Amino acid sequence: MKKIGTLLLSVILGIGMIGCSSTDKNENIATVNGNGITLGNYEKVLELNKQSIEMYYGESIWDQEVEEGVKYKDTFKEMVLDQMVYTEAIYEAAKKENLLPTEEEVNNEIKDFKAQLEENEDYKKQLDKIGxxxxxxxxxFERDLASEKYKENFNKNNSISEKEMKTYYDEHKDEFYVDEVEASHILIKTTDDNGNELSDKKKEEAKKKAEEILEKAKSGEEFSKLAKEYSEDTVSAENGGDLGFFGKGEMVEPFEEAAFSMKVGEISDLVESDYGYHIIKVTDKVDEQKPFDEVKDTIKTTLEDEKYNSQVEKLKEESKVETNKELLEKVTVK
Known part of the structure; x- marks a missing residue:
């Protein structure tokens, strides 16, 4: 599903409030080389993005200050319009290079998009509410497809050489260095279900229980069975305490320090964190530089994106962009 599809699915969850005192939705809120971005289309794109943002950050984000006296909802309006300006600049460039999608391609996208939402009984009603x-x-979809075609054509005509990839690899070797530990653990918690710290008496009881389990583990009892039976980290307990591989900065500090200092097969003493007492078993370690051939595809994508983003910036800089600031000021995000 295209980006718009993903966003529309979030809109089904609830309609927000994007408003403007202007009733002429065909009025241009901006023009790019004379091509208008109407207020109506801007408000719809704004609403779609608004719902997506709220799903991740909640409604309180709009009144948060990004700098003194400036709230996120104000910069959000400008960011969305700026993105539409970029899109319009790309659309015009695609048009000049005869890369616009056919009517059939656009209609197929619309058809596929609608098919994915047919199962939702509120589909038509919710779409009607936001127009x-x-x-x-x-x-x-004309602009989505045009952007895809333009990028594909640009990348084809601006291929990344082996030399460029190797230069990037040599200059960014730290990005491709892997220092990870694979470990399992048994957790005896010192907090209740709400995250509140237990009383001193109960913490002492938890420590005693953890020490008894540690003794079993050190004496050779199967670690995974002990984890399944005793660990209060219910998610990992189901997998015998397995946490998989993790890098530095992914675990709480006492846990990380212990795990990275241990040898493969070693079982730790009790490690105390804000969560409780951990018994850790390191099952594997990776400490190596990934070879060039293993990461060259990733590097190629990175360099393609860098070149393309520079091209898009150039398209915008060369475009004549005019914004109706008075109209933009009237748009409200609530």
Whole structure:
């Protein structure tokens, strides 16, 4: 599903409040080389992005200050419009290079998009509420497909050489260095289900229990069985305490320090963290530089993106962009 599809699914969960005192939705809120971005289309894109943001950060994000006297909802309006300006600049460039999608391609995207939402009984009603009609879908998918075609063509004509990839690898070797530990653990908690610290008496009882389990583990009893039976980290307990591989900065500090200092097969003494008492068993360690051939595809993608992003910036810089600031000021995010 295209990006718009993902965002629309979030809109189904609830309609937000994007408003503007202007009733002329065909009025241009911005123009790019004379091509208009209408208030109506801007408000719809703004609403789609708003719902997506709220799913991750909650509604309180809008009144958070990004700098003194400036709230996130104000910069958000500008960010969305800026992205639409970029999209319009790419669309025009694609048009000049005869890379626009065909009517059939656009219609197929709309058809596929609708098919993915047919199972939701509130589909039409919710789309109507924010004005997501066929005209908007056509507008959006024309630009989505044009952007894809333009990027694909640009990458084809600006291929990344082996020399460029090797130079990047040599200059960014730290990005491809792997220092990870694979470990299992048994946790005896010193907090309740709400995360509150237990009383001193109960903490002492927890420590005693952990010491008894540690003795069993050190004497040779199977670690995974002990984890399944005793560990209060219920998620990892189901897998015998297995936490998989993790790098530095991914675990709480006392746990990390212990795990990275241990040898493969070693079982730790009790390690205390804010969660409780851990018994750790290191099952594997990786400390190596990934070879060039293993990461060259990743490097290629990175360099392609860098070149393409520079091209998009150039397209915008060369475009004549005019913003109706008075109209933008009237748009509200609540």
């Amino acid at each position: 997501i009609d066929d005209n908007f879908l056509k507008y959006q």
